Amino acid sequence: MRAGALLIAALAWVAFPVLTAVAGDGFDLSPEQPGRIHTKKNETAATAIPADFKFVAPGKFTVAVAPGGPPLATYATDARTVVGADPEYASAIAESLGLQLELVPVAWIDWPLGLASGKYDAVISNVGVTEERKEKFDFSTYRQGLHRFFVKSDSPVTSIKEPKDAAGLRIIVGAGTNQERILVKWSEENVAAGLKPIELQYYDDEAASLLALRSGRADVIVQPHAQLVFIAARDKNIKRVGTLSAGWPDRSDVAITTRKGSGLADALTVATNGLIEDGAYARILERWQLDEEALPRSETNPPGLPKFN
Structure with a gap:
């Protein structure tokens, strides 16, 4: 199902930008940055x-x-x-x-x-x-370069480590991204092994994606790790269930x-x-x-x- 494909360059790893500077727990978004780490000349x-x-x-x-x-x-x-x-x-x-x-x-x-x-x-x-x-x-x-699988806090999905763990799940992903390419391969592997395919879902923006996850229309969202860490701290209603290297099966x-x-x-x-x-x-x-x-x-x-x- 596509609810408007995201026009994101492949391998860019930038999806669903947050357009306002809203401080989530543990993040200092002040212009002064009093906690900035400094170092000496090397x-x-x-x-x-x-x-x-x-x-x-x-x-x-x-x-x-x-x-x-x-x-x-x-x-x-x-x-x-x-x-x-x-x-x-x-x-x-x-x-x-x-x-x-x-x-x-x-x-x-x-x-x-x-x-x-x-x-x-x-x-x-x-x-x-x-x-x-x-x-x-x-x-x-x-x-x-890491991506993460996140689900809503009360989801029955507890762990995604390999393709079979994602069989039959509805996963939100950005169109044209590296994680989409990887999940298409995962789904193909599952079908070849007699398992259910992965249903990839696409939404126009972060708000629509998170609403789909919270309402139960999707099971999982996969995005770059950094973005989901911030969202989890801000919203406190999603949790991490897995990690995906951007270079899967290798490191990137x-x-x-x-x-x-x-x-x-x-x-x-x-x-x-x-x-x-x-x-x-x-x-x-x-x-x-x-x-x-x-x-x-x-x-x-x-x-x-x-x-x-």
Whole structure:
């Protein structure tokens, strides 16, 4: 059943944006950000910046971020300041490099052209590593790409770990997303095994999706982990029953994105590993309730999701 397909780019991992800066329990969406995690300059990372690399603005690290919704990135309660896990991580990277952060809010779909044309030095906005993107950009990983299965609090569904657990369930998913591609494969596997197919449902926005879940018209919703963590804290009427890697059956990572061959990626990888080693990385993720997405180590241009026909 389709109630209006969502026009979301494949692998974008951005669905159902929250359009207002409403603080959910445990999240600080104030423009002042008194709890922001800070760090000191990492000399090793700073010296890894190529001598001939020209920043968009001298002395500044100019980063594009798409304020699509908390806890990753959203407008603060002043409706002007962009806050969230990605802006805070960008701030820590800038401090590691000894630079001032300059955030540039962009529409998610616009970042590739803006980065390629030199409007900003990097993109830190939940960009997944794919083999197709690696042809044009370099990557420094900083989080795992995870999706979650959530159900209403009193649902009889208690665990979804593999395709058979989802057999016969009505699952809300974004059209054109990576999670849709994976669930189509899961459903095909179930049918081949003599089990019921998965019924995928599509809705125009977050409110319609959550209403369908609460009213019993759907059994499960699957979205990027970060978005559902915020919704669960805000609404207190849904619970997590499973995890789905964006690269199922393999791991898939989210990364800082830079221009191909610019030489900046290695320095950003060093900076991220410095944040991991000194504990700032873990504190940032914990502050935004994303600690389950932590990586043990940052990598430059790791294997990405394959090209799909």
